[in-house]
Amino acid sequence: MAERPAETIYVLNGPNLNLLGTREPQTYGHARLADVEQLCAQTAALFGLKADCRQSNREGELIDFIHEAHAKNAAGIVINAGGYSHTSIALHDALVAVKIPTVEVHISNIHAREEFRHHSFTARAAFASLCGFGIDGYRLAINGLAAKIGVKATA
Ligand code: CA2
Numbered sequence: 001m002a003e004r005p006a007e008t009i010y011v012l013n014g015p016n017l018n019l020l021g022t023r024e025p026q027t028y029g030h031a032r033l034a035d036v037e038q039l040c041a042q043t044a045a046l047f048g049l050k051a052d053c054r055q056s057n058r059e060g061e062l063i064d065f066i067h068e069a070h071a072k073n074a075a076g077i078v079i080n081a082g083g084y085s086h087t088s089i090a091l092h093d094a095l096v097a098v099k100i101p102t103v104e105v106h107i108s109n110i111h112a113r114e115e116f117r118h119h120s121f122t123a124r125a126a127f128a129s130l131c132g133f134g135i136d137g138y139r140l141a142i143n144g145l146a147a148k149i150g151v152k153a154t155a
Pocket of ligand 1: 015017019021024080081084085107117
């Protein structure tokens, strides 16, 4: 019998996250963005899902990725919008508009940092939000997303 094609989750990383592992290791750790993307691909595969990982330093491009996720019928979104989390009503609106189950991730514990990081617009558009687990937050987010959409581990 023919297998169904793997469903895709979009993993979106925002501004400056391309610098992961190269600066501020005391806050963001030593792992690089490529490590995050590998972790996401491996975790998604445990559920028979595909992780389509994107990073952009531009707000509009992140919005385009969200629209693309909708157009391609993505099963879910994991988003770390970086600094835009705290400022972008436009990203919030895009996530609300597409109605795709979304988990917000922050590598650092934003609530233990400066006050301006305590509020997140993207968190309001997500069904769950994780912060402070380092890059393991992405693995936890995909596990939670799979549970939310009713996808069980295949292995
Ligand atoms: O903790 C997170 O994941 C953040 O989303 C990271 C954002 C920050 O603005 C948020 O408040 C919390 C910043 C990403 C900056 O990434 C860098 C990584 C390495 C070196 C320099 C910046």
